[in-house]
Amino acid sequence: MEAASTKAIRRPRADSQRNREKLLVAAAAVFRETGGEGTLEAVARRATVGIGTLYRHFPTREALFEAVYRREIDQLAELARDLEGSGDPVENLRGFLHAMVGLIATKKGMIRALAIVLDGSCEITNYSQATLLSAMQRVHAPAIAAGRLRPDVSAEDVLQTVVGMCIARRDERWEAAVSRLSDVFLDGLRIDRA
Amino acid sequence: MEAASTKAIRRPRADSQRNREKLLVAAAAVFRETGGEGTLEAVARRATVGIGTLYRHFPTREALFEAVYRREIDQLAELARDLEGSGDPVENLRGFLHAMVGLIATKKGMIRALAIVLDGSCEITNYSQATLLSAMQRVHAPAIAAGRLRPDVSAEDVLQTVVGMCIARRDERWEAAVSRLSDVFLDGLRIDRA
DNA sequence: CAATTATACGGAGGCACCCTCCGCTTTCAA
DNA sequence: TTGAAAGCGGAGGGTGCCTCCGTATAATTG
Structure with missing residues (x-):
């Protein structure tokens, strides 16, 4: 159906994309406020997301x-x-x-x-x-x-x-x-x- | 007797000066090896000195x-x-x-x-x-x-x-x-x- | 050479951050 | 509807920073 790649590949989950976006917004805010020094835990907290989720999306x-x-x-x-x-x-x-x-x-x-x-x-x-x-x-x-x-x-x-x-x-x-x-x-x- | 400053001021303790010197030598070595990223605890260990001593001499x-x-x-x-x-x-x-x-x-x-x-x-x-x-x-x-x-x-x-x-x-x-x-x-x- | 006292020592412990791991939840697709 | 793939959250182990305070010791005094 979908003209996507090979096949048997799921669409990325909606919540995943949502969380990714929330993390990016939060990170931009935290980095702006701290001059790039904020902690990753602060980013996750601000995005109302678990720290594990942050690390899954952005391993470093x-x-x-x-x-x-x-x-x-x-x-x-x-x-x-x-x-x-x-x-x-x-x-x-x-x-x-x-x-x-x-x-x-x-x-x-x-x-x-x-x-x-x-x-x-x-x-x-x-x-x-x-x-x-x-x-x-x-x-x-x-x-x-x-x-x-x-x-x-x-x-x-x-x-x-x-x-x-x-x-x-x-x-x-x-x-x-x-x-x-x-x-x-x-x-x-x-x-x-x- | 001593032609030192005002008076009533003790000579600095010998062990203090010795430790300070040991810390400087150790720190120079550690920083050179790690590009300035070594831990302060490694410095203290290398100087065979307690971490508290390090912080007393160099508060930051x-x-x-x-x-x-x-x-x-x-x-x-x-x-x-x-x-x-x-x-x-x-x-x-x-x-x-x-x-x-x-x-x-x-x-x-x-x-x-x-x-x-x-x-x-x-x-x-x-x-x-x-x-x-x-x-x-x-x-x-x-x-x-x-x-x-x-x-x-x-x-x-x-x-x-x-x-x-x-x-x-x-x-x-x-x-x-x-x-x-x-x-x-x-x-x-x-x-x-x- | 004691006795006294200011100084210094060491490292346990509290805190913050990093990152991993895994049981539970949600979403997708059949 | 339902099985399983994908994703979630946060507890917890590891490490480093720094403080605090009981103990030890060098300088000074008598």
């Missing part, structure tokens, strides 16, 4: 982080695609970096999430890591190809530098500071000087 | 960190003083940044320690923060004064950028990568282009 803290912030990461990837093939490549990269910093700024807990994603030691965040990196590459490569940036600094280098700036900056008003610093870094990357 | 994890790495930070400050007033100011700054990255590289646990230092919420880390910052200022200011660097980026900005790079880079061979990236950043800061 990282997995929960990734799920919570996947939407934001996808948004960045979309921005990268939108910028593709139009406008000045260096300015596109600058715009992308600023958007990234801005997005991180609005999601307090996302700083830690990004740190976890970039850590790489953890299998579960592969999707986010790959998405983020390929978004960066999409914006970075054209500027290299146009001979506008030093070719010996990779998209990964840029990504980790900017995220590093965000992590190290813990005070207020860090968003403006990091935007400025990322501009400085970008200036350092340029072969043609403005 | 940060305090212990700070004590362990104060020596290394002092070393950086000394380097900054040595560089003072001789040679090209931009090259001095570059050298200082590389030394800083190198020092962090040899003390794996220091990465995390620096994150704690930058956090600033804890009284005890003020010394490290102030020392590190003033060392950076000592090397940074002359380059500004000579009109060689953008004056709108502060020593604090530079410090946090480089430390951020170190924190974000968790993979192997990060030392070379961060050295290169800090050069790029420095190029961005320059007003005269090489």
Whole structure:
């Protein structure tokens, strides 16, 4: 009947999906309030769900982080695609970096999430890591190809530098500071000087 | 008799000083081995000292960190003083940044320690923060004064950028990568282009 | 060399969090 | 309707953090 996969595969249970959603909402709230440090038990409590249910859906803290912030990461990837093939490549990269910093700024807990994603030691965040990196590459490569940036600094280098700036900056008003610093870094990357 | 302070003040007990030293040695070893994540109980065990003794000497994890790495930070400050007033100011700054990255590289646990230092919420880390910052200022200011660097980026900005790079880079061979990236950043800061 | 007293020691124990495991409940599909 | 697959909840074991206080000991005093 259903045009689903092989066969003999049940639809996911309604309560399961409901709980998953409740957990994501609760986790987003807790992480926002605590800057990404809230306990998993607090998340489960807030979602009015057992701790066991939380662990079934998200076997590690990282997995929960990734799920919570996947939407934001996808948004960045979309921005990268939108910028593709139009406008000045260096300015596109600058715009992308600023958007990234801005997005991180609005999601307090996302700083830690990004740190976890970039850590790489953890299998579960592969999707986010790959998405983020390929978004960066999409914006970075054209500027290299146009001979506008030093070719010996990779998209990964840029990504980790900017995220590093965000992590190290813990005070207020860090968003403006990091935007400025990322501009400085970008200036350092340029072969043609403005 | 003793030319000590006011009076009526006892000499510190010998066993206390001995234990403090043993704790510092043990902590340095444990933090180096675990990348700064070892448990305090492991430190106490290694020092063959009770956990209570550890907490009496170092009331928080940060305090212990700070004590362990104060020596290394002092070393950086000394380097900054040595560089003072001789040679090209931009090259001095570059050298200082590389030394800083190198020092962090040899003390794996220091990465995390620096994150704690930058956090600033804890009284005890003020010394490290102030020392590190003033060392950076000592090397940074002359380059500004000579009109060689953008004056709108502060020593604090530079410090946090480089430390951020170190924190974000968790993979192997990060030392070379961060050295290169800090050069790029420095190029961005320059007003005269090489 | 006692006796005195300020200091320091150690680790038991309370608390919080992490995560697993399994008996019970709910949903799906036949 | 009903069997069983899928999901649920939370008790409980493990570990780490930190405090507290009875005991031990070094410095000081007579």
